[in-house]
Amino acid sequence: MDPTETPVRAVRDVGPSTIALDLEPPAGFAARPGQFVKLSLDVGSERRSRFYTLSSPDAADALEVTVEINPDGDLGPHLAELESGATLTMAGPFGNAYYEDEPHTVILAGGPGVGPAVGIAERTLDDGGETAIVYRDGEPAHRERLDALSERGAHVAIVGADEELTPPVERALAGERRDGSEADDRQLFVYGFADFLDAATDAVAAAGGDPDRAKVENFG
Ligand SMILES: Cc1cc2nc3c(=O)[nH]c(=O)nc-3n(C[C@H](O)[C@H](O)[C@H](O)COP(=O)(O)OP(=O)(O)OC[C@H]3O[C@@H](n4cnc5c(N)ncnc54)[C@H](O)[C@@H]3O)c2cc1C
Incomplete structure (x- = not known):
């Protein structure tokens, strides 16, 4: 999928210095757990991008990534401050180390x-x-x-x-x-x-x- 403006549904604390980002899956978006996406956010005049791996069991109705926040990180702390309704840019999915129906x-x-x-x-x-x-x-x-x-x-x-x-x-x-x-x-x-x-x-x-x-x- 080309980079797509993607709304944030929620940002939740899921542990010490760790958040779950719930994103609105773009139309037609399909991904498997273990694949990752590239998230980009404008911080001031600078666009900052990092990769994050799906933490939801699928991505059809709900797409979640889990982010460990380092307070000195370039992007993580800004993701943690996002509120419901904000948007970021998402591309992907990428990767070949993902779940493929193994029993x-x-x-x-x-x-x-x-x-x-x-x-x-x-x-x-x-x-x-x-x-x-x-x-x-x-x-x-x-x-x-x-x-x-x-x-x-x-x-x-x-x-x-x-x-x-x-x-x-x-x-x-x-x-x-x-x-x-x-x-x-x-x-x-x-x-x-x-x-x-x-x-x-x-x-x-x-x-x-x-x-x-x-x-x-x-x-x-
Ligand atoms: C394929 C892929 C998938 C990824 N999936 C996830 C994910 O699901 N969740 C997630 O939180 N991150 C994931 N990452 C890491 C993520 O992309 C960022 O690198 C991380 O969130 C730090 O970004 P930052 O801008 O906040 O901090 P930066 O300014 O880039 O780095 C600051 C801090 O990040 C941490 N960090 C960076 N590199 C390392 C390292 N080599 N070893 C240990 N700590 C390090 C350290 O705490 C470091 O001080 C993934 C990276 C890749 C390449």
């Missing part, structure tokens, strides 16, 4: 990677599949949605910033199938900034998984 998803998320994690996990359960999340963050966001996922049967592990990743990744990869089958049809997803991706791929290898089969999106 069993395992998502490793660092920091703002929690956005695609909850979106993919919700969509997997909606589609009748099984899902697991390992989320590393010193100040976790989206607690309500993570709790709701847990109640629906998802395996959810929240790991502190300094905690070892390998044990929870091993447990997420080892979870038994609901039907008791041995089939290994798990699709692994990894979302976050580069330092988390390094730690997560090391943990997958140490846990006996194959990081090369993972769908990975690097936030920078």
